[in-house]
Amino acid sequence: MNATPTPDRHVPVLIVGGGGSGLTASLALSDLGVDTLLIERHPTTSVQPKAHILNARTMEIFDHLGVAEDIHREGSPAENRAAMVWLSSLGGDAPYDRQVLHRTSAYGGGELAERYALASAQPHANLGQRWLEPLLRRHAEKRAPGGLLFHHELTALDEDPDGVTATVLDRGSGQTFTVRAAYVVAADGGKTIGRLRSIPMEGTPTFLEWINLHVRADFSAFIPCDDAVVNRVSSLSEDGTLQHCGVVPMGPDRWGRHSEEWTLMFSRPPGAADLDDDTIVAMVRRTLKLPDDHPMDVESISRWPVEGTVARRFRSGRVFLVGDAAHRHPPSGALGLNTGVQDSHNLAWKLALVLGGSADDALLDTYESERRPVARRVVERALFSLFNQIAFTAGTGVVQGAHPDWNRAQMTALFSDTPDGETRRAVLREYFDTNRITTAHLGLEMGYDYADAGSVTSDGTPRPPQDPLGLEYEQTARPGSRLPHAWLTEDGTRTGTHRLHRAPGSFLLLAGAEGTAWVEAARLLSRRYGVRI
Known part of the structure; x- marks a missing residue:
């Protein structure tokens, strides 16, 4: 037609x-x-x-x-978005099941909150x-x-x-x-x-298939931490391999471990998107070690190529x-x-x-x-960050391809109440600490600058030291950098510097008590080019 x-x-x-x-x-x-x-x-x-x-x-x-x-x-709420937690499973009855592998503050929450608050008024x-x-x-x-x-x-x-x-x-x-x-x-x-x-x-073209399940379920009896914005399960399967699945609370009315809706996510080599929905649900339930009779309503399943x-x-x-x-x-x-x-x-x-x-x-x-x-x-x-997570597997002592009995013994020893178990857990923490590049990268979030983009005029000052891990962030007023955050007080009212710059289509000039020449120059530019300053 x-x-x-x-x-x-x-x-x-x-x-x-x-x-x-x-x-x-x-x-x-x-x-x-x-x-x-x-x-x-x-x-x-x-x-x-x-x-x-x-x-x-x-x-x-x-x-x-x-x-x-x-x-x-x-x-x-802030108290439900403060950490990332790794679990050995949600269910199961092996000595290494339902254990907390690691817990760390994440994305500006928990112990990171003070450092992030110094950099921005916005959590x-x-x-x-x-x-x-x-x-x-x-x-x-x-x-x-x-x-x-x-x-x-x-x-x-x-x-x-x-x-x-x-x-x-x-x-x-x-x-x-x-x-x-x-x-x-x-x-x-x-x-x-x-x-x-x-x-x-x-x-890098497509190298993984990512599969997300949007589900409704009550996982509160299986998840120990209420402040996790992301839970990551790495469970030892029957064949002795570690299987991984993200368990992410999505609210929308209750949060944390009492969330009504969740995203369950895992990856497979390219071609895994051909798996039918029933197979995917069964795989996830096995990975999480959910009891067979525990209800979980699947709202949708999505698949997308990772590149x-x-x-x-x-x-x-x-x-x-x-x-x-x-x-x-x-x-x-x-x-x-x-x-x-x-x-x-x-x-x-x-x-x-x-x-x-x-x-x-x-x-x-x-x-x-x-x-x-x-x-x-x-x-x-x-x-x-994705490839770095492979290192966590080595930290457990589990060896992909080893006999299942060996890997079960490694996981059992990891959680044993012995000096050897304590040592193993300390070593595992060292592996997990490298995940800071994923959960605490303030420098990556805030520290980019446009000084080399050809769009700003240099003031001749050197670039602040760059943390190769992207964790640390040093605020600077160097041209091309993000406006530094600071609190200003006038008549008892505290305002962050970024709140000063809310008028759409305008530029902001911050000048000290001796900045009259800057103010006059800005007024001249504003009149000449019709730009609001």
Whole structure:
């Protein structure tokens, strides 16, 4: 049937993709006074819990966008997002079953809270995308009424010197229409635009299949710690091998060990996605050693290929890649969604200045020069974090391929109440401590800078020492770095430096008592170029 085109739409920016990155772009551009149209091929926001940890830098951005308080309100309380815990199983009756292998503070919680609080006024948050995305969508629709179209798919994209013409399919009605835009933000996870623009992904191609189960269950009798934002089970199977499964509380009303909903996640070599659902559920139950009669309702099962890749280009003419369209990696370290949100934030203000006539199009080139190195570092860290977890197996004494009796003896000795058991547990802690690169990487989250991106002017000061592990973060006002956090007090009211910079589309000048010359220079620039300072 030939579709009857509807009238064309004209917008400065077309956003393709309605996940976390696309919705952030919509919010940010709306706040900057830029009209947008967002299209998303699915009928709704994500039905899967997906990513859930939102780091402090991301929450600073969400605070600027006026959604941070809602996220904290809907997300888990601080006491339920403070640690990562490794367990030997949930059930089972062997001497090594239902043991805590390791417990550590994680993602700015627990013992890390004080160090993280020195770096940011915003604590990290914990809210799965199944709940985060509808929250962002509600705010975006209020700011751009009629500007978000779900169940609409991009089918073609043509660029000329003056703009971009997109062909959009309404998947509900079957009709197509065209959208004319000055620029396109590709937040589609690489589903369409990267292919249409022939932008290759570079790095490590698919090497694992990740399988997530979204379940409803009461695991409170099996999980000992109420503050774990992530539980990781490494259980010794009947054949003597260690099998691994993440057990992640997802709330949404009760949290911690009393959560009603969970994500269970494990990986397999490529091709495992061919496993049918019943086989997957049986595998997970065996790994967790759940009693046969314990109820667990499976809401959905998703499978996705794991890779470690970065797009060769983040800009192709008038098209910009953000989020998974630009970089893809394992979930280790909770870096994916956070990096995508930060991509959109970086791009939005530049688009607004160019569209408003206050900056040349060349400013948009700095999006790639600033964000692509960050993406490469994030991908490298996520890959290394995943591979580093293999070391934990060696710490237990279990040897893959050894006789099952040997491995059972190693696990039994590990938890024995003997000097040998105490020594083994001390050695195991040394192995697990290397996981700090996954759960305590404040330097990685906050410490990136754009000094080498060609977008800032150096002040001649040296770069602060860089921690190769990405754990330590030294705040600096050096050009290209994140604005340092500090508390300022006026008339008894305390305000963080990042709260000073909330006016959309403006720049912030911080000057001391002797900064009159700086203030006058800023006023001159503001008048000359029409930029708010």
